[in-house]
Amino acid sequence: MRFLRVCAVIAVLFAAAPISMAAMQPQPPKEFVPADTIPQDEQIPAINLVAAAYGFVWFAVLGYVFSIARRLKTVETELAALESRKR
Amino acid sequence: MGGFARVAWHVMRKDLTVEVRSREILFTTLFFAVSVVLVFSFALVREGRAPDDVAAGILWVAISFAGTLAMGRTFERERYNDTLRALILAPADRPAIYAGKLLGLLLLMALVEIVLVPLVALLFDAPILKYPGLLATLLAAGTLGFSAVGTLFAAMLVRVRSRDTLLPVLLYPITIPVMIAGVRGTAALFQATPDEPMARFWIGLLVFWDAVFVTLALWTFEPVMTE
Amino acid sequence: MRKLTIPFLAVSAVMLVAAPWIINAAPYESTMGLVQKVFYFHFPSAILFLLASMICGINSVRVLFFRNLRADGWALAAAELGLLFGAITLVTGPLWARKAWGVWWVWDPRLTSSLMLWMIFGAYLLLRKYGGPGSERLGAGMALFGMLNVPFIYYSVNVWRTLHPMTSVVPTLPTDMGRPLWFCFTAFTLLFLALLNLRAGLEHQRVRVEALYLAEDEA
Numbered sequence: 001m002r003f004l005r006v007c008a009v010i011a012v013l014f015a016a017a018p019i020s021m022a023a024m025q026p027q028p029p030k031e032f033v034p035a036d037t038i039p040q041d042e043q044i045p046a047i048n049l050v051a052a053a054y055g056f057v058w059f060a061v062l063g064y065v066f067s068i069a070r071r072l073k074t075v076e077t078e079l080a081a082l083e084s085r086k087r
Numbered sequence: 088m089g090g091f092a093r094v095a096w097h098v099m100r101k102d103l104t105v106e107v108r109s110r111e112i113l114f115t116t117l118f119f120a121v122s123v124v125l126v127f128s129f130a131l132v133r134e135g136r137a138p139d140d141v142a143a144g145i146l147w148v149a150i151s152f153a154g155t156l157a158m159g160r161t162f163e164r165e166r167y168n169d170t171l172r173a174l175i176l177a178p179a180d181r182p183a184i185y186a187g188k189l190l191g192l193l194l195l196m197a198l199v200e201i202v203l204v205p206l207v208a209l210l211f212d213a214p215i216l217k218y219p220g221l222l223a224t225l226l227a228a229g230t231l232g233f234s235a236v237g238t239l240f241a242a243m244l245v246r247v248r249s250r251d252t253l254l255p256v257l258l259y260p261i262t263i264p265v266m267i268a269g270v271r272g273t274a275a276l277f278q279a280t281p282d283e284p285m286a287r288f289w290i291g292l293l294v295f296w297d298a299v300f301v302t303l304a305l306w307t308f309e310p311v312m313t314e
Numbered sequence: 315m316r317k318l319t320i321p322f323l324a325v326s327a328v329m330l331v332a333a334p335w336i337i338n339a340a341p342y343e344s345t346m347g348l349v350q351k352v353f354y355f356h357f358p359s360a361i362l363f364l365l366a367s368m369i370c371g372i373n374s375v376r377v378l379f380f381r382n383l384r385a386d387g388w389a390l391a392a393a394e395l396g397l398l399f400g401a402i403t404l405v406t407g408p409l410w411a412r413k414a415w416g417v418w419w420v421w422d423p424r425l426t427s428s429l430m431l432w433m434i435f436g437a438y439l440l441l442r443k444y445g446g447p448g449s450e451r452l453g454a455g456m457a458l459f460g461m462l463n464v465p466f467i468y469y470s471v472n473v474w475r476t477l478h479p480m481t482s483v484v485p486t487l488p489t490d491m492g493r494p495l496w497f498c499f500t501a502f503t504l505l506f507l508a509l510l511n512l513r514a515g516l517e518h519q520r521v522r523v524e525a526l527y528l529a530e531d532e533a
Contacts, residue, residue, distance in 0.1 A: 046349040049413055050352055053356070053406040054352075054355065057355050060402055061330075061398070061505065064394075065509070068509070075519045075520050075523055079523050082526040082527065082530070247446055253440065253444065256441075260434045260460075261434060299462060303458060307458060310378045310379060311452060
């Protein structure tokens, strides 16, 4: 019963946001106009950007996996030590 | 319902009584807020002229910094005297205690803003008398949203070691929608020809955020504060 | 759930290595050319970023209102993954934007909300790290507020017209582009699930170790 109440309140909170937003539509922001033509020397070659993006993804994911692996090893050695001491 | 209101009222009165005697938090917060306004003015004003819309931004930055300080100090006082534990142990509705602390903080912030708004208007030639009702509503809604989250977090952090730095770290990202709405709404009202519909839109959005934040805070205060 | 971690990781690693070839085979987008290929990594990361915040939020509710301490491991894992995939989204996005829009960053609602959500994950992890004992419940309380950002981010594109592509762009992609997109999506999702599992398991182990230390001290 309590679980249902919690879910109901959360559902209302989630639903209220888009409903009230849709109800008040403001004028669109007029500030930003994208630059269509940038002088040639200001442009960065696309391949650099794409390579940097993919490179970052690999670096971040591998870095995180290594970090988990390292922490997992520490915890498992500690656990083994504690278990053997308990016995 | 009557019990809730009574407890909240008593908690607020307790805070007020302590504060009226020393006025420590009020004066220090007020002075700090004024210093923030001045520092930002020196940083942003060039050749005697301020960039557009900067008055609204400075006002809300000052409110947010001063508010964070005030919340921290109010709960620090509780921690120092260990009265927060007594409050939690009391056979009172826990959310009512939160409501009482929130009301006390709101009153303090109202007093600070009564000084701050005319000051900003003076320094930046902002037309605060054109739509005073809207401006007051906007300030109230924004301050409520900010204070609602802040009171909860400040209470949560009361026994944490690095609470002084953790409070702003936690508070500012979550209250950015309130800040954005407050600044843009105030900027709309401070324009040469105030943009009333825009301000009303932002007030509506703020009221929605306030309802969400206060409800959620009332709800989570008890589970978060009790072990 | 634990047994699937290794296979998931292996499959996703193979898929991610194969991804550049598959992405290369996809047709060029007419207006943006080569740089649009960042989309195949950017879009799945963004979705997983939002998914991580929902997982963190839901588990925070379980910790706070249902006193489920095991859920806390999942919440922490989801927050770290949110930080990871959020970082990927917030770095690949501007790299794409520099070519497509001419600037690294604009302050439109979607970008701003995403940056904000990322900061909230950062704040949550700082609280968990430096909050001392009992920070599970404090973090859970804070994560609830953070979770409220999720619908705001999603609907901000539909309510306020911005520079960001409308969310309905995916169904209308030509099928040649759809295939590499779903491929990358699957690869990233498998990776996400595997990492979530691993990290939550690590957290549960760590809690056990702490409990054992405590029991040892008391004995």
